[in-house]
Structures are given as structure tokens and as C-alpha cells.
Amino acid sequence: MKISADELEPLFDALPDVVFFVKDTEGRYTHANLTLVRRLGLKHRSDVIGKDVTELFPTIMGGSYAAQDRRVLTGELIENQLEVHIFNNRTPGWCLTCKRPLLSSRGEIRGVIGISRDLGFPDGKHPTYERLRRVLAHMQEHYGEGVRIPTLAQMAGLSVAQLERHFRRVFQLTPQQVLTKLRIEAAMRLLSGDDSVAAIGMACGFVDQSAFARQFKATVGMTPSDYRGMAQRAQPVVAQRAAVS
Template sequence: MIHELLQQLDEPFTGEALFDHLPDIVYFIKDRSGAYLVVNTTLQQRCGRQTKAQLLGRTPCEVFRSPLGNRFQEQDQRVLKTGKPLLFQLELHVYPSREVGWCLTTKLPLKNRRGTVVGLVGVSKDLQLPDYATAEYQHVATAIEYAEQHLAEPPSIPELAAQAQMSRYQFDRRIRRVFGLNASQWLLKLRIDLAQQQLCETDAPISAIALNVGYADQSAFTRQFRKTTGMTPQDYRRTGRRGE
């Protein structure tokens, strides 16, 4: 039904008009090279451009000053080359006014019918945080990156708090403010999200995926996965493949 509806539209649906009405969200679609194809008004304004057309066909390095442009472009290339999404990345944005603000960024690969990555779509959602939080959340972002890189041997919450140069209590409060979860819940979600991605996008054995997300054996992983999602890993993989 959705295909029939979209085929009846006068122009291809990109979501641009919808996201033009959401001033706290940056929205974009990029091509295989990482150049902007679609942007919303918020992104245009924050880049200090008079029109959206001034952004189209340009890459982040051509739009943002270093090091932001370089970081955004590196993210894009990672998604485009691996086909793996970037989920809820906590990062700092600098606006034309030189004010700074924190956001959560998600980027998803766009694939053609053969499964080849041909572009990406992404959003960055503003976090309403107090001005004094800028330095503190830079440390939180460091801890989050550390956790993402060590999921095969998941760090403890005290370890992550140390990475953030905070007490466990302070770290837990910051994570709650950003993600709406306590630190333990957030770390579990990070591991389950990665497991779901690997179940749907790879043919790796479930036992290998269990190790990749920090479980010593498949049975422990299966129990936690089922408790969290309501499905066994095998059933989740089967359902995800049918939905492709």
C-alpha cells in the first residue's frame, strides 16, 4: 500500500517539507559521495546560507569548518562504506553565531534493490542542556565512544565514569539527561542494538554475535536478548530477514 501511495505523489517524497517545520532537528539526505541532496531549513540556517541550494552538492568539509567538517565527513564515509548505521551519536555543534550546543545524531544507509549502499539519511536532534554543560558533556561523549569501541568486553559503569572524569553518580545523571535511561540501561541498549544489527545484516553465527556484544556464552545472550526484545535471537533474525 505504501508503494502505491508514493507512486501517486506529484514529486518524490523526501521528508524535506516535514522537517522544515521542526526547528530543533537538522535533517539531510546525502549521495554516495557524501554530498548533500536534501536539507531542511534548520541546516540551511545553521550553516549561515541564504538558500538551501547553496548546500546542495557540497560535502561537510566544504560546508563546516575543521575539525567539525572532517568529523562529519568521516562519519558519512564509515556509514557509506560499511552499510552500518550511526545511532544516537552524542556530539557538539557550533552554530554561525559561535554558540555551541549538543545533539544526538543518527545516520542510516540508503540501499538500492540489490542491497548496494547508494547514500544516507540522517538527523541531528538538539539536546536542551544548560550552557555550563558544554565541557562536562565532552567528557561524556568520550566515555560513550569508549563504550562503543569495547562492547566485546563491555566496560563497567565505574570504568566509563572514570573515562568521563566523573563520579559514577555524576555520570549516571548525565546519561539519564541525554538518553532518558540510567547508565546500566543505556549500556545494555547499546549491546542489544549492535546484536540486532548483526542479526539482520550479517550471517554470523549467533554464538559469534554473543561474543561480539560481550556475552560469554550463547545461552546467556539468548536469555538477555529475549528478556529485552521479547524474541529469541533466531526468531529476530528470521523476522528481520522477512522484512527486508
């Protein structure tokens, strides 16, 4: 028995930490759960249905999401893509995104179906949590250096495969994804300052500016320069609010 998107939509409405969506081959939303509607700063599902990402998200991010959708429409699967989503209130949130082609009964691609799940808290009750926490502390201190996964596994007394498995269980991410998250978070902080994009990339552990820009855009949905511009435009608003409060 197949379940339709019409049946899935109200089920995902009950999950405040999961965004659910379906889009047609033109990238227009045909289904969206209320979590997505609210995070976009809208009130009704009808405010989303029929529109595409370029109409609902900041221009730069919308273009990046649309490009990702086009890859899925060619048959590509996106599994647990670590991303930062920035909504209309400028609040960033980390999530894991999964997208796949929506197929007709004949196997033809007729759209995109996907979810973005918020990262939750680490599982502190897992037997390996303390060992992994020491590894995480090392990563937090040395993310700007050439951190190697086999070295981290050795620190934890685990094989690389075991480290990967336990990291997924405790942190919901692979060690490489955790390292990427630490580096991108640091870059987002530094981009509010005056250092060059190249210098920030090097300080955050990227081998060159091209690698930094590529990873930043894949994760945040815009280039480091575009993010810096957005952050600088938001600063006067933040300062004004602080003065009022």
C-alpha cells in the same frame, strides 16, 4: 508504501530543532531541511545541495563529519551519538545524531540519511525527576572523579537498568552520556585558559590524554588543541563586540 527523501524534506522543514539531511556516496548533500540551511548561515537550500561537509563546515569539523559518513557508507549505523555542533556563528549546541545507510531497492548502499535532534529541557513532571535531579547534582559536583553508574543507581534507589531507562525519559540521555556532556562542557571552558591539554583532561575525569582527545573529537568534531585554537581566534572578535556594545 515507501516515502522518498523528496517527501520527507518539507516535513522536516517544519521542525526547527531537527536537522535532516541526505548525502550521496561522495558525501554531497542531495537533501537538506531549512533548519540546516539556516544554521549554516545560508539562505537557500540550493546553497547546500551538491556540496559536501568540508565545503560547509570549518575545515577540521568537516573532516570529522566526512569520516563519520564514510563509516556509515560501509554499513555502520550511528544511533543517538551525543555531539556538539558548532556552526558559522560559533554558537555550540548539543544534539543527538542518528545516521544510517540509504539503500536502493536492491539493498545497495547509495548514500547516507540522518537527523540531528537538539537536546530539549528535562521532563520535570516525570515521577522520578526529583530523585534523578539529586543524582545529576552529584554528577555536576564530581564529574572530574571516577563516577560509577552503579553508585549513581544506588543513590537513586534504582537498578542500573531502571536508572538508564529513567534518565533517557527525563534527560533524553543515558547517565554515561550526561557524564560525558558535563566533562566535555568543562573541558571546553578550560581550553580557553592556559592549562595544558593533559591537565585539563585529568581535571575533567579522563584517565589519560589519549582518552580525552578521543572522546573530545568524537563529541565536538575536533581535537582539544584544535578547539583551543579556534576559541583563541574567536576571542578578539568577542572582545571587540563587547567594547562596541
